[in-house]
Amino acid sequence: MPNKKSNKFFESTHDSRQSFSLPIALTPKKTLLIGAGAVAWQKFKVLQDSQWEVCVWAREICDKRFVPYFAESNCTESSLRGNLLPFCHTERSEVSKSRDSKINSESMNQEQIDKSHKFTQSQQITNNSKVAKMDSSLSMKAQNDEFVVDCHDSANAKSRNDESNKNANSTNHATFHLITLDSTTDLQLLKPFEIIIDASGDAQLGAFLHSVRKECGFLLNVVDTPNLCDFYFGSIVRRENVSVMVSTNGASPILSQVLRDKISAILPKALGVLSHRLKNLRQIALPKDKKAKDSIAKECQNTLGKVLIIGCGPGDFELLTLKALESFALLDIALVDNLIGAEITAHIKGLGVECVNVGKRKSEASFTQEQINELMLHHAKNGKVVGRLKGGDPVIFGRVWEEASFLHAHNIEVEYISGITSSLCGALYSGVAPTLRGISSGALIVSAHLRESVFHTQWLEWLKDxxxxxxxLMARSFAERIKDEALAQGISENLPAAFISHISLPSQKSIIGTLGELPQMAQSCENPSILILGKAVEESLNMPFMGKRIVLDSIKKNPPTSPH
Known part of the structure; x- marks a missing residue:
């Protein structure tokens, strides 16, 4: 910060030229925040999280979140301290009535508003005067012609600050004053501050502060008034010691917030842990040789990568979850299964994401699970956000355990995004209610084969009575064996059955028959498909359905006409 008597900061009038953000990190400055409304609260939290020495001046409390900070009854001997300035008592003019004076009825009740008004209308307090308590939550303190409430943070915020201050060498400072500011204010009150943030919403106060900033030697930010600002607030993402700021030079705070949220979604949580470790390493000895620096750079790159295991539903683009759809824009590369709908894949490619098909099909050359694991690890280690896209929901026969546990063992961050499973979507869209009162008390989801296409029969015992x-799932190619094994176990060949293929797509087809007809039914549909067995299949025939439906003669009930 320059000598306050110098006006070098202001020799060039920034109002007349284009300004750009300078990517610098400032050491804490003595800061004045004017206002105690919702906007001021946002600025206060940023300053507090940054451990800056801040003094809050407000004519009245307009946001209830400030009340504990101003309330002396919540105070004990505090480390939150700063220079306590004389109370400036001026008449309230019409021009100084601001947005902060418009109390939000949702933020404060009428009792709190009345108390706030009593604060600002009190006469100046003199030495050793006795102050009557207004109630147990708001009170005043007199000391050497001062009207000041110096109090602790709220319990939750204090706990957060205690955690963030573990490695700090200095204590966070904050003081709170109820005070009226306007053009009659003594400039001596403003000169101790290096930065002033006006969040009052009072246009004339902002103009006044702008006109005296050279004389007083402070940098000014008037919220939502770029032409009166010497600097702008950016939107910040924090991961412990790592802070990433996005600024639009005051053009659009909303745009900077959207960009911040996207960056926050991309940055892995492990970045904070890494920053602490590298900080400790740097304090021991600075890396000097190229090998040591390259090693640290590689570790940083490895930490930046992560894998999103995304369930993409049964195929219809409109059945994607909102979180899955939003996550696509974060990806650098997508490893896609065969079950992902063509429209979904086209959308991802349209976002500029590299797509690699790693789907496995029976009797076709494809990636092994080990190869897929290594591919995910390779790209994540290179700092990329990898999308592992799976049909349905990853946890339903999606090999999510194999992939997630492998990545975890290699210290790669994994995020899950659930999807709509084809097993339940297929039942609903084909007009079958798997749980039907008096008919079926539950539903079991099984796979027709184990690893390496090995057929297994353990689930067949659940078909008998x-x-x-x-x-x-994955039953179509085993239709003949399912029938033979089931009949061998004494299960009735008349057990109702349904094959549903191309679930949720325009080409969806349902074939309703019996266990004894499974081989013929399988020949009439295509993969991917599911098989549903049980009395609920027949009992649900009066339900509406989607796509095409064929009911074999062995099922006696007359199905309704499809409404689609």
């Missing part, structure tokens, strides 16, 4: 509906 079962109170459940069985939904079988």
């Amino acid at each position: 079962s109170p459940y509906t069985i939904i079988v």
Whole structure:
């Protein structure tokens, strides 16, 4: 900060030229924040999180979140201290009535408003005067012609600050004054401050502060008034010691917030832990040789990568979850299964994301699970955000355990995004209710084969006189064996069954028949498909359905006409 008697900061009038953000980090400055409304609260939290020495002046409390800070009854001997300035008592003029004077009825009740008004209308307090307490939550303190409330942070915020101050060498400072400012204010009150932030919403106060900033030697920010600002607030993402700021030079705070949120979603949580470790390493000895610096750079790059395991539903673009859709824009590369809908893949490619098909199909050359794991690890280690896109929901036979545990073992951050499973969507869209009162008390979701396409029969025992509906994934190519094994176990060949293929797509087809007809039914549909077995299949035939439906003669009930 320059000598306050110098006006070098103001020799060039920034109002007449284009200004640009300078990417610098300032050491804490003595800062005055004017206002105690919702906007002022946002600025206060930024200053507090940055551990800056801040003094808050307000004519009245307009946001209830400030009340504990101004309330002496919540104070004990405090480390939150600063220079306490004389109370400036001026008449309230019409021009000094501001946005902060318009009390938000949702932020404060009438009792708090009355108390706030009593504060600002009190006569100047003299030495050793006795101050009557207004109530247990708001009170005044007189000391050497001062009207000051110096108090602790609220419990939650104090706990957060205690955590953030563990490695700090200095204590956070904050003081709170109820005071009226206008053009009659003594400039001596303003000169101790290096930065002033006017969040009062009073246009004439902002203009006054702008006119005296050279004389007083402070930098000024008038909220939402770029032409009166010497600097702008950016939107900040924090990961412990790491802070990333986005600024639009005052052009659009909303744009900077949107960009901040996107950056926040991309940055891994492990970045904060890494920053602490590198800070400790730097304090021991600065890396000097190129090998040591390259090693640190590689570790940083490895930490930046992460993998999003995303469930993409049964195929229809409109059945994507909102979180899945938003996550696509964060990806550098997407590893895509065969079950991902073509429209979804086209959308991702349209975002500029590299797409690699790693889908596995029976009897076709494809990526092994080990190869997929290594591919995810390779890209994540290179600092990329990797999307592992899976049909349905990852936790339903999606090998999510194999992939997530492998990545975790290699210290790669993993995020899950659930999707709509084809097993339940297929049942609903085909007009089958797997849980049907008096018919089926539950649903079991199984796979027709184990690893490496090994057929297994353990689930078949649940078909005999079962109170459940069985939904079988990857069953079409095993239709003949399912029938034979089930009949060998004494299960009735007349057990109702349904194959549903191309679930949720315009080409969806449902074929309703019986266990004994599974091979013929399988030949009439295509992959991907699901198989539903149980009495609920037949009992649900009067439900509406989507796509095309074929009911074989073995099922006696007359199905309704599709409304689609």
